[in-house]
Amino acid sequence: MPSMRMPTHPRMVTPGTIVPMAMRTIMVTTTVMDITTVMVTIMITGMTTTIIMMSTATTLIITTTTPMLMTTNEPDPAAVRGGMEEDEAAALYRLMTWLSPSFPVGAFAYSSGIEWAVEAGDITDAASLRGWLAAMLTDGSGFCDAVFLAQSFRAASDPAGLKEITELAAAFVPSRERQLETTTQGRAFIEIARAAWNSPGLDAMVAACDGPIVYPVAVGIVSAAHGIRLAPSLHAFLHAVLSNWISAGARLIPLGQTDSQRVLADLEPVVAATAGRANAASLDQLGSATFRADLASLRHETQYTRLFRS
Numbered sequence: 469m470p471s472m473r474m475p476t477h478p479r480m481v482t483p484g485t486i487v488p489m490a491m492r493t494i495m496v497t498t499t500v501m502d503i504t505t506v507m508v509t510i511m512i513t514g515m516t517t518t519i520i521m522m523s524t525a526t527t528l529i530i531t532t533t534t535p536m537l538m539t540t541n542e543p544d545p546a547a548v549r550g551g552m553e554e555d556e557a558a559a560l561y562r563l564m565t566w567l568s569p570s571f572p573v574g575a576f577a578y579s580s581g582i583e584w585a586v587e588a589g590d591i592t593d594a595a596s597l598r599g600w601l602a603a604m605l606t607d608g609s610g611f612c613d614a615v616f617l618a619q620s621f622r623a624a625s626d627p628a629g630l631k632e633i634t635e636l637a638a639a640f641v642p643s644r645e646r647q648l649e650t651t652t653q654g655r656a657f658i659e660i661a662r663a664a665w666n667s668p669g670l671d672a673m674v675a676a677c678d679g680p681i682v683y684p685v686a687v688g689i690v691s692a693a694h695g696i697r698l699a700p701s702l703h704a705f706l707h708a709v710l711s712n713w714i715s716a717g718a719r720l721i722p723l724g725q726t727d728s729q730r731v732l733a734d735l736e737p738v739v740a741a742t743a744g745r746a747n748a749a750s751l752d753q754l755g756s757a758t759f760r761a762d763l764a765s766l767r768h769e770t771q772y773t774r775l776f777r778s
Contacts, residue, residue: 582720601717
């Protein structure tokens, strides 16, 4: 029988091979079937019967191609970051670093007058500390500093406006020790943030301030230089300030760690509300009504025994 020849192709594939085609792939599957054909011939000659059987073996090859969607083993970047975009993840990372107790601005050395309030008997336990700090957040330096942060953030690209806000923020501090506290922390914050996370526009913003930069203004312009949104910057700043106040109170009263965390938890809605007010406030709405806290920062300058610098 004549032999059968399979057609030849320029490119041979083996079963299971994935062949790329532009942006798609195909799966090539080959099926081999053996078919045997039997032919029977019967010959009768007189009284003799002869049976002749002939078999023919044929191999049938069937090739099937199945379109497949191309996939990749590379992980989704958003999934790796827990669903956050790259800029959101970077902003969260930097805010958590800049405004954590481990960021070396020296906040642990200042009590903002709380040390005198404890000695005078105004703060004696967790409840009185919570009330004192709630007033400072809503009607005192907490709200005012948050307004200055928001205003300096918005004026970061306006040198003249930024200079005016910087001067007003420095003049708003009620005592010499509070002035030392906020300007020392502001200078340290900018120097360390610039050394570790420098931004091309930050030097110009610092130059535009043209004078001592208080802590909230420093946080505002650094956040703006790095493109971090204002709302989370305000929340992180107020949380950092409040945490430092509670830390000072815990060492002075003293308070246990659990009671300190309860105070922080109780003041969470106060921080959120203060941040929202400051975000919407103008410079005309600045004002403080915490006269006892301002007096405490003044009296602390002549306090006989002191652990803190303010």
